[in-house]
Amino acid sequence: MIIGCHVSLSAPDYYLGSVKEALSYDANALMIYTGAPQNTFRKNTSDFKIEEAKRLLTEASIPSSSVIVHAPYIINLANTTKPETFELAVDFLKQEIDRTRQIGAKVIVLHPGSHVNAGEEIGLDRIVEGLNMALADNDDVEIALETMSGKGSELGYRFEHLAYIKSKVVKPHLIKVCMDTCHMSDAGYDVFQFDKLLDEFDNVIGLENLRVIHLNDSKNEPGAKKDRHANLGYGRLGFDFLYLVTSHPRLSSIPKILETPFVNELPPYGIEIEMLRSGNYIDWISQE
Numbered sequence: 001m002i003i004g005c006h007v008s009l010s011a012p013d014y015y016l017g018s019v020k021e022a023l024s025y026d027a028n029a030l031m032i033y034t035g036a037p038q039n040t041f042r043k044n045t046s047d048f049k050i051e052e053a054k055r056l057l058t059e060a061s062i063p064s065s066s067v068i069v070h071a072p073y074i075i076n077l078a079n080t081t082k083p084e085t086f087e088l089a090v091d092f093l094k095q096e097i098d099r100t101r102q103i104g105a106k107v108i109v110l111h112p113g114s115h116v117n118a119g120e121e122i123g124l125d126r127i128v129e130g131l132n133m134a135l136a137d138n139d140d141v142e143i144a145l146e147t148m149s150g151k152g153s154e155l156g157y158r159f160e161h162l163a164y165i166k167s168k169v170v171k172p173h174l175i176k177v178c179m180d181t182c183h184m185s186d187a188g189y190d191v192f193q194f195d196k197l198l199d200e201f202d203n204v205i206g207l208e209n210l211r212v213i214h215l216n217d218s219k220n221e222p223g224a225k226k227d228r229h230a231n232l233g234y235g236r237l238g239f240d241f242l243y244l245v246t247s248h249p250r251l252s253s254i255p256k257i258l259e260t261p262f263v264n265e266l267p268p269y270g271i272e273i274e275m276l277r278s279g280n281y282i283d284w285i286s287q288e
């Protein structure tokens, strides 16, 4: 099982600290933001202790394909109304792609974007335009477009949106997908028919294009278009379903990354990873 979680990247050890944090949870995969997810302030990667981190990853037999970078949410490539916002997004994504390469990772997860009332098709075409610009000088780092819940004017809540983007860009071989279990359910997919869902994904995009899974329970009922993650077993999806995804033979090579909420201001990942590795649910959060 390849299981990891979102880990922080912060002073003084930065990327080395991220790897240490992941190992402390018994994770064999990890996901980082190269800075705060909600802004564009970034430290120089020369401070990241990359070589020491890489050594630690090798010692733990964690391949670079199990290290995932997530682009900040503020990047909106679907923006058609403000040219300066779009340009900023493209420019920043380019820098994020460079940082992903610098730490030695191969995949960056990206929320496709929100069309902000321009309409879905116009938004999707704008994303294609933005990706073409951002990928112009890149031939190795892959972009994994995330399946979204469809809240607001978010695009990417249908597999078809992602397939459309992939089919239109100049470098389709660099466009991959990140499935989010919470988002797919919130978007209205019947995730409990999981093999059928994988078949549909395979028909529309191709299962070989799946790079990473965000494994989250959902606070909301299927189709709610809400996007609120819950701890494993404390939402509408339930532990049995999430364990099935983690242990599914068709997905054995895909890293599963937890983005579940902190409990009493502490990361829940150690116990959640233990639950997934053992297959045994633990009712560990007191509900007052």
Ligand SMILES: [Zn+2]
Residues within 6 Å of the ligand: 070, 109, 111, 146
């Ligand atoms: Zn995401």
